[in-house]
Amino acid sequence: xxxxxxxxxxxxxxxxxxxxxxxxxxxxxxxxxxxxxxxxxxxxxxxxxxxxxxxxxxxxxxxxxxxxxxxxxxxxxxxxxxxxxxxxxxxxxxxxxxxxxxxxxxxxxxxxxxxxxxxxxxxxxxxxxxxxxxxxxxxxxxxxxxxxxxxxxxxxxxxxxxxxxxxxxxxxxxxxxxxxxxxxxxxxxxxxxxxxxxxxxxxxxxxxxxxxxxxxxxxxxxxxxxxxxxxxxxxxxxxxxxxxxxxxxxxxxxxxxxxxxxxxxxxxxxxxxxxxxxxxxxxxxxxxxxxxxxxxxxxxxxxxxxxxxx
Numbered sequence: 228x229x230x231x232x233x234x235x236x237x238x239x240x241x242x243x244x245x246x247x248x249x250x251x252x253x254x255x256x257x258x259x260x261x262x263x264x265x266x267x268x269x270x271x272x273x274x275x276x277x278x279x280x281x282x283x284x285x286x287x288x289x290x291x292x293x294x295x296x297x298x299x300x301x302x303x304x305x306x307x308x309x310x311x312x313x314x315x316x317x318x319x320x321x322x323x324x325x326x327x328x329x330x331x332x333x334x335x336x337x338x339x340x341x342x343x344x345x346x347x348x349x350x351x352x353x354x355x356x357x358x359x360x361x362x363x364x365x366x367x368x369x370x371x372x373x374x375x376x377x378x379x380x381x382x383x384x385x386x387x388x389x390x391x392x393x394x395x396x397x398x399x400x401x402x403x404x405x406x407x408x409x410x411x412x413x414x415x416x417x418x419x420x421x422x423x424x425x426x427x428x429x430x431x432x433x434x435x436x437x438x439x440x441x442x443x444x445x446x447x448x449x450x451x452x453x454x455x456x457x458x459x460x461x462x463x464x465x466x467x468x469x470x471x472x473x474x475x476x477x478x479x480x481x482x483x484x485x486x487x488x489x490x491x492x493x494x495x496x497x498x499x500x501x502x503x504x505x506x507x508x509x510x511x512x513x514x515x516x517x518x519x520x521x522x523x524x525x526x527x528x529x530x531x532x533x534x535x536x537x
Contacts, residue, residue: 231256232444235295235337237328238302239275242399243342243429247299250433251440258293261302280324290331297440299340300328303372305394307346310368311499317371325375329382338385338443338457340436345392345424345463347373350502355467357508358390358459366499376459387439388459392507395530396429402470403530406477410485416478420471420489424505425463428526435462438518460515461507464523476524480531 232255238244239259251257259275278289280302290298303321304310310317325341332339346369347362364370379386395401409416446456471489478485492501513519
């Protein structure tokens with residue numbers, strides 16, 4: 228009987244973690260790790276370990292107890308502006324926590340898939356960012372995630388760093404739901420028009436991670452012809468858009484009469500800077516996994532049909 232591979236998902240109660248759990252549940256033995264429980268069904272919590280990833284000993288003990296083949300590290304503090312105001316917490320979770328997960332993987336010889344961000348780039352490039360492009364984070368959030376990347380690369384040989392962008396999904400706060408909620412009470416919304424990226428649906432990212440896991444498992448079952456399958460990969464929904472045009476498309480699909488006006492990012496006066504252009508080139512990921520994500524418009528339509536706040 229073929230081995231049923233064991234996968235541990237950190238941040239299992241979060242937006243991506245929950246979609247990923249659902250995506251992988253029928254094929255793999257799943258374990259979750261989080262600092263809190265969620266409102267998932269009781270049976271989904273049977274293999275959920277409560278753990279603060281900032282505690283190194285606790286983290287290594289928790290991961291070693293499971294002895295996973297692969298760890299998918301989705302746990303993070305992703306509130307960009309609050310990270311800017313609480314640098315200590317941002318680095319505690321995104322940098323030190325990731326380092327502890329990496330060391331735990333090393334202790335039990337597990338491969339690590341670490342979810343990182345397009346914000347590690349400064350947005351000055353005129354074309355989509357490739358994995359080899361120079362990083363230059365503009366915010367505490369981005370810097371803390373990049374430090375997490377460095378911790379992974381330092382601790383492990385068996386790692387995949389997946390940079391993604393502009394996540395939204397049913398199980399967490401996101402831009403789509405915020406726009407729809409505001410449209411119920413406001414006739415005009417002002418949205419940034421000078422930042423461009425690729426909105427990514429967590430269900431689509433979960434499918435991409437599934438494709439990556441299958442590729443890893445297949446590679447482990449036969450001689451690997453590639454010199455090195457590990458490293459950094461970019462994956463997001465296909466296509467790009469500004470936040471302003473993204474908001475317009477959300478409201479168009481929702482058949483809302485609320486108007487959207489573009490403003491400059493400087494007009495918002497937010498604590499944290501964002502890159503003006505953070506489109507990711509998915510070519511390397513597609514070549515490796517043979518998986519290509521949907522266009523962001525198709526994914527957004529699917530999300531709204533599935534019952535987003537309308």
